[in-house]
Amino acid sequence: MSPSLSACFCLGLCLGRVIQAQLGLLPKPSLQAQPTSLVPWKTQVTLRCQGPPGVDLYRLENLRSGRYENKAVKVIQEMTPDLAGPYRCSYQNGSRWSSPSEQLKLVVTGVYEKPTLTAQPSPAVSPGGDVTLHCHSTFGFDCYALYKTGDKGPNKGTDRWYQADFPITTVTAAHSGTYHCYSFSSQEPYMWSAPSDPLELVVTGTTVTLSRVPAGAPSAVTEPSRNNITIFTERPISPTGILGNLVRICFGVVILIFLVGILAEDWYSRKKSLQYLDRAVHRPLPPLPQTQK
Known part of the structure; x- marks a missing residue:
């Protein structure tokens, strides 16, 4: 490529970038509902569209009805079902329009x-x-x-x-x-x-449970000596202790069998309940309340 063609190519590329920057998309605005987008029946809510400084014109759209208003702020005095739905907004600077904002889903609560x-x-x-x-x-x-x-x-x-x-x-x-x-x-x-x-x-927080040392467990005895050594000695296990352990084991087995029976009964009742739901007839929704005109 000759030097003249190279210079023309660079100049055209630079001009193209300048024009693209000037004609590029405007930053999209934000749309908020104050105090919240979950609006109780017949209460007030404010829709506010926010763009950069110096905006010439705002447009607020109700996408459900297809209607729009050229304003940045819309105050709904009493929220009703016909005003609920998705909203979005955009703005105009000169002859250019911005990208639309993210959709705001306005919901009326307390209908049912x-x-x-x-x-x-x-x-x-x-x-x-x-x-x-x-x-x-x-x-x-x-x-x-x-x-x-x-x-x-x-x-x-x-x-x-x-x-x-x-x-x-x-x-x-x-x-x-x-x-x-x-x-x-x-x-x-x-x-x-x-x-x-x-x-x-x-x-809840975790708690530390302190339990007593069982009768048959090793006990710690400290004997005075030059090195202060701690010696563990085991007490002999008596027949009475063995019998007590067997009684506790049998009692634990009985409790375990009882709990298994309860779980089995609960599982069976839940299974019957789910089968009943599968056979249930789909009940209709309640009628919508009438909006006073």
């Missing part, structure tokens, strides 16, 4: 009766243990969401009709806190039930 949240086997869990949070509804919902106070997003789960299980394995202190769940239908994903009553999950 609240579900029940329980912890199995117990809301008090030792570190390293397992617990399952069980959300149950009297209606035939197929979607459930579990929230922990302070977390940004939910854990969603689907299970059999009327219920969902959220297992937490290898529990740590970070899992302790207040939980509540919602139920809703996949056909109306932005209309949720009222939240369940709060459930407090407590992660």
Whole structure:
């Protein structure tokens, strides 16, 4: 390549980069719901679109209805089901439009009766243990969401009709806190039930248990000497001690057999319950409340 062609190529490349920088996409804005995107029925929420300084025009879109407004802030005085759904926003500088923001899913809660949240086997869990949070509804919902106070997003789960299980394995202190769940239908994903009553999950600390030394165990005797040596001596095991040990072993075997029987009965009852659910008829959802005009 000749020097003149090389210079022209470099000049064109530089000009192309400058033009690309000038015509490049504007940074996308952010869209937030204040105080939260889970809005109780007939309460106020504010949608706020935030872009860089000096924006000429904002546009806020309701993707469910296809309508938009040229504003950065929208105050909804009373939240209703027809206002729920996905929203996004963008802005204009000169003749250029920015990329749209991430979608904000605005959900109205309190449309249906609240579900029940329980912890199995117990809301008090030792570190390293397992617990399952069980959300149950009297209606035939197929979607459930579990929230922990302070977390940004939910854990969603689907299970059999009327219920969902959220297992937490290898529990740590970070899992302790207040939980509540919602139920809703996949056909109306932005209309949720009222939240369940709060459930407090407590992660208990480990304790050290001091036990007495059994009668047949070695005992420590310290004899005074120049080197202060500790000598362990064993007491002779009497026939009475052997008989006592046999009695304790037999008692432990009886308790073990009793516990196995309880577990077998529980497994059989759970199996019958699941078979009943499989044969259950899918109950309809409750009707939507009427919005007052």
